[in-house]
Amino acid sequence: MPKTSSSSSKVTPAEPAGPAELPVSVRLSVRKTYKLYIGGKFPRSESGRTFVADGDNVALASRKDARDAVVAARAAQPGWAGATAYNRGQVLYRIAEMVESRRDEFAALGVPAAELDATIDRWVWYAGWSDKIAQVAGGANPVAGPFFNISAPEPTGVVAIVAPATLLGLVSVIAPAIVTGNTTVVLAAGPQIAITLAEILATSDVPGGVVNILTGKYAETAPWLAAHADVNALDLTGVEHAELAAELERAAAGTLKRVLRPDAGRADFTADPGLKPMTALLETKTVWHPKGY
């Protein structure tokens, strides 16, 4: 996975203009350090490990980082789920605005313009779902008796996600999880893209801990999340090997996690996602109360 190519694909500043007779001073660019994103902060891996990806040193997350991320996600969950749906919708819309303003940066990382368009539009699409999904997925139940009876969806809690490498793929797994009030621990495959997205999330009023992003080798960290007792659901969309996916699903069975399998029908991220990516991470709560004077 890590490549050691030069960073030639990076934005290089233009040669400064100046009188021809003066000595040319070449300004050295300031490079970015790619760290993890946990609890709204950008720490290095507690293990001190890095790996090289496209010429950058990137944090190599450990199982301890994964556990720390679960703690951050759990701590953030009640507050995020307790925010109004209107508020969560605006926060997601703000993410779309921030991605739009960083188009150049993603383009420099090799994200095609069409994918960027689709990514921004996907945030906008999900932003609008925040205060509509409850009416579509729930409602009053006509029971045979004098009872008020209503079913409403609620977030399942903390979702561990093995994310696909592309920006659109990454956003297509994070957005449906968080729009309804879940918090996430994301194992990202494309580290520069993922951490650039993390910088956007950090400046989009997304509360710290709602999205936590770990870079590194998911085969190393995912088993710990799959078996973690404080993780409610596991999204395997980004897992490429069927054998590993099955192993992770077996590990998740120990705590009866909700599991989204890699073949959950989302390989084509340009297609209409439908409701499934949201509803798979929702619980239905049904409340009864008698009617009477």
Next chain:
Amino acid sequence: MFEYAPAPESRSVVSIDSSYGLFIDGEFDAAKEGGVFKTVNPADEEVLAEVASAGPEDVDRAVAAARRAFPGWAALPGAERAKYLFRIARIIQERSRELAVLESLDNGKPIKESRDVDLPLVAAHFFYYAGWADKLPYAGFGPAPRPIGVAGQIVPWNFPLLMLAWKIAPALATGNTVVLKPAETTPLSALFFADVCRQAGLPPGVVNIVTGAGDTGAYLVAHPDVDKVAFTGSTEVGREIARTVAGTGKRLTLELGGKAANIVFDDAPIDQAVEGIVNGIFFNQGHVCCAGSRLLVQESVFDLVLESLKRRMATLRLGDPLDKNTDIGAINSAAQLARIKQLSEIGGQEGAERWSPPCELPDRGFWFAPTIFTGVTQAHRIAREEIFGPVLSVLTFRTPAEAIEKANNTPYGLSAGIWTEKGSRILAVADKLRAGVVWANTFNKFDPASPFGGYKESGYGREGGRHGLEAYLA
């Protein structure tokens, strides 16, 4: 307590054969390897019938029959599938007294429950899902929802026929075919249901019933030609099934155990709350996954609630399940009775105080007196583990926040109860409880239109209502 004369429901309404085969491809047939087991009446340990024990070959035959029947059943216009289900609902209504008596004989539950709760809900469930069969494109699961294929379904012994209805009705309405395994200790009502299917003229192979023990169920779950697994039962077995299914691409829904909190606030109507507490834990001998087995009482009304609860418990009538006055019937099996006894003894050993009203137990059969434990802490096993019997653990709290904290302090999340006169408190507490069903100022209410299922380790998926279709649609 004043005396009641015996008021037994007549047994003659049901005729039980001495032996039953498996129901495969529309025919009753002995198991290939000839295995049988006995099913007994838990109220007197009398053998009711000998039932075939399905081996791997038999499950293979049942799955093959379901596979053969699938294309035809799935291709049938929804309106026609609906009419089969309506027929089944009507036949169940017509035969409901017979089936209620049968259920009480095989399960041990009081006739007033099998007659007034189980059977009406069974018929209603088929009636409800019948109506969905030709309306699936409007259910919100896409414009052209398709059935999944062959469903392997395993149901428990606490509500044998009702759980069968919860499994089979939505599966058939959506165009799937099924192989269902009833519990080892309560196979009879499923076999009578097979006869209902024949009476309804249901095409052979659409419903297949394989009886047997855990091995039969495990083989069915692992069968490569089963596309969808649905299980109701213990969390431990649920985990095993989830492991078996992992990596196969089979669809899975699980309805597992619970340890529900029933929360009584200081402003609750005490008499109503006590009725709810009694219903919550003593309905069906406490053999209920959503039973209100942890009573959380606000400290200021603890004495009042407890005194009232004890007074009410002293009026509960335990005995012959077929007696129309019986409140508490027989424990379903010797094994379950042993588990209830063991956990209750541990409750005492761990320091909780045990109380039961004076209660005479019959000499034969499996019985356990209604029991409460006070002085229970959250660390006690009787506050953490599902007992699945008429045993209530009583804890206290001071503030709503503490009640919510304690209620959610469990790996389970199936149901919960709230008792208070304050509407805003009901809504705020209901919002914070991590449970799939919340009963406010009522308990143990069920309806085919109302989704049922758990959070956390109580399983996943919902049964009932529009939500219940999702598990059977591709």
